Amino acid sequence: MQNAPLAQRLRPQTLGEVCGQQHLLAQGSVFRECLENGHLPNMIFYGPSGVGKTTVATILAQQTSKKLYKLNGTSASTGDIKEILASTDTLDASGGVLLYLDEIQYLNKKQQQSLLECIEDGTVTLIASTTENPYFYVYNALLSRCTVFEFKPLTPADIQEGLQRALQKIQQLDGVRLAVSPEVLQELAQAVGGDMRKALGCLEFAAGAAAPDENGLRTLTAEMVRQVAQRSSMTYDKSDDSHYDAISALQKSIRGSDPDAAVYYLAKILLGGDLLSACRRLLVIAAEDVGLAYPQAIPIVKACVDSALQLGLPEARLPLADAAILLATAPKSNSGHNAILAVWQDLEAGKSFPVPRQLQNKHFDGADAAVKGQNYLYPHNYPDHWVAQQYLPDALVGTCYYEWGENKTEQAAKAYWNKIKNRQ
Numbered sequence: 001m002q003n004a005p006l007a008q009r010l011r012p013q014t015l016g017e018v019c020g021q022q023h024l025l026a027q028g029s030v031f032r033e034c035l036e037n038g039h040l041p042n043m044i045f046y047g048p049s050g051v052g053k054t055t056v057a058t059i060l061a062q063q064t065s066k067k068l069y070k071l072n073g074t075s076a077s078t079g080d081i082k083e084i085l086a087s088t089d090t091l092d093a094s095g096g097v098l099l100y101l102d103e104i105q106y107l108n109k110k111q112q113q114s115l116l117e118c119i120e121d122g123t124v125t126l127i128a129s130t131t132e133n134p135y136f137y138v139y140n141a142l143l144s145r146c147t148v149f150e151f152k153p154l155t156p157a158d159i160q161e162g163l164q165r166a167l168q169k170i171q172q173l174d175g176v177r178l179a180v181s182p183e184v185l186q187e188l189a190q191a192v193g194g195d196m197r198k199a200l201g202c203l204e205f206a207a208g209a210a211a212p213d214e215n216g217l218r219t220l221t222a223e224m225v226r227q228v229a230q231r232s233s234m235t236y237d238k239s240d241d242s243h244y245d246a247i248s249a250l251q252k253s254i255r256g257s258d259p260d261a262a263v264y265y266l267a268k269i270l271l272g273g274d275l276l277s278a279c280r281r282l283l284v285i286a287a288e289d290v291g292l293a294y295p296q297a298i299p300i301v302k303a304c305v306d307s308a309l310q311l312g313l314p315e316a317r318l319p320l321a322d323a324a325i326l327l328a329t330a331p332k333s334n335s336g337h338n339a340i341l342a343v344w345q346d347l348e349a350g351k352s353f354p355v356p357r358q359l360q361n362k363h364f365d366g367a368d369a370a371v372k373g374q375n376y377l378y379p380h381n382y383p384d385h386w387v388a389q390q391y392l393p394d395a396l397v398g399t400c401y402y403e404w405g406e407n408k409t410e411q412a413a414k415a416y417w418n419k420i421k422n423r424q
Helices: 030-036 053-062 078-089 109-113 116-121 156-174 182-191 196-209 222-228 241-255 259-271 275-293 297-311 317-329 335-348 408-421
Strands: 043-046 067-072 097-102 124-130 147-150 177-180 217-220
Touching: 043 053, 053 097, 053 124, 067 078, 078 097, 078 109, 078 124, 116 124, 156 177, 156 182, 156 196, 182 196, 182 222, 196 217, 196 222, 241 259, 241 275, 241 317, 259 275, 259 317, 275 297, 275 317, 275 335, 275 408, 297 317
Parallel strands: 043 124, 043 147, 067 097, 097 124, 177 217
Antiparallel strands: none
């Protein structure tokens, strides 16, 4: 085990040694009480990497008399699963089987379905873990037989506590003398994005790089920590939940008129190299959340996006930052969004009716037509370029899809058209 990574060598052996996750592991919590009472249900642990999912599952496995098997969804085959299920009838597994399945999201639907029967009859107890949202990636029938527990990113205080313990154990296990100030540990704890495994890896690397002085003391400096932890807090992948969370947070921050948060999430997306998603989302926000309250935002943001796509990263961040701040500080209206959504719902509900005769693109009436002629009134031939006329289909006359927003721009348009239309 001397050559094993530090995170593996220092893995907690009891629930009390696990850093963080107190919403699950605190004394008196339902999760902990259930486990300490000897009840081990089928569970799925969901959360980012390095927050204790595998550690907690391993501790639980050690506390049971069941035969333990471990599989990883990235490499497990259907044959591996069948082999474990076949072992439930052996003397070796007379106390039952506990299957710890890491990265369950990588198993296909058929592989997940193969677990259903044995989980249903209790011959196998499943503890699975995933970094992806299980409600998207785990088969519904399997999900309904398990309880999902969310593991949250560790706080810097949690990480710092774990690093303090690690320092003590490194010195005990390896006989290495280390000097690290609380400020340096705090900087490292803040740089790893809530990932204990990353923090321990950075600590191990820095400790190995530090040269001992004449007394054999190795000193870890802030500069060393910055070098080994650079960009370690970035947890962004274009295909996983962190991508959708960052995109969602960008739009909600702009909708909530918070320019600081908007720029923060924009930068996080761009640092992940995802220029296209940032551009597309800003275009959507301009129409959906600012809309008719400041219509010029749409062409302005389009110009910023065009500039960004021509420039590429890193320069693209400049016009996109301008766009994000403009949208966040602009007045807001979702009246256009609401109007098209209401129409869309009506059409999907079957409310698709013929276009009124006066709006149709034809100028010939059949012999059976009750009313001859198109009878279209050309608005530009009338005062103020408007004339009363039916535009909606007959079945929808009087339906209101668009509601004027309370912002200055839409209220000015409302006042103008009320004045014009009330003249006739």
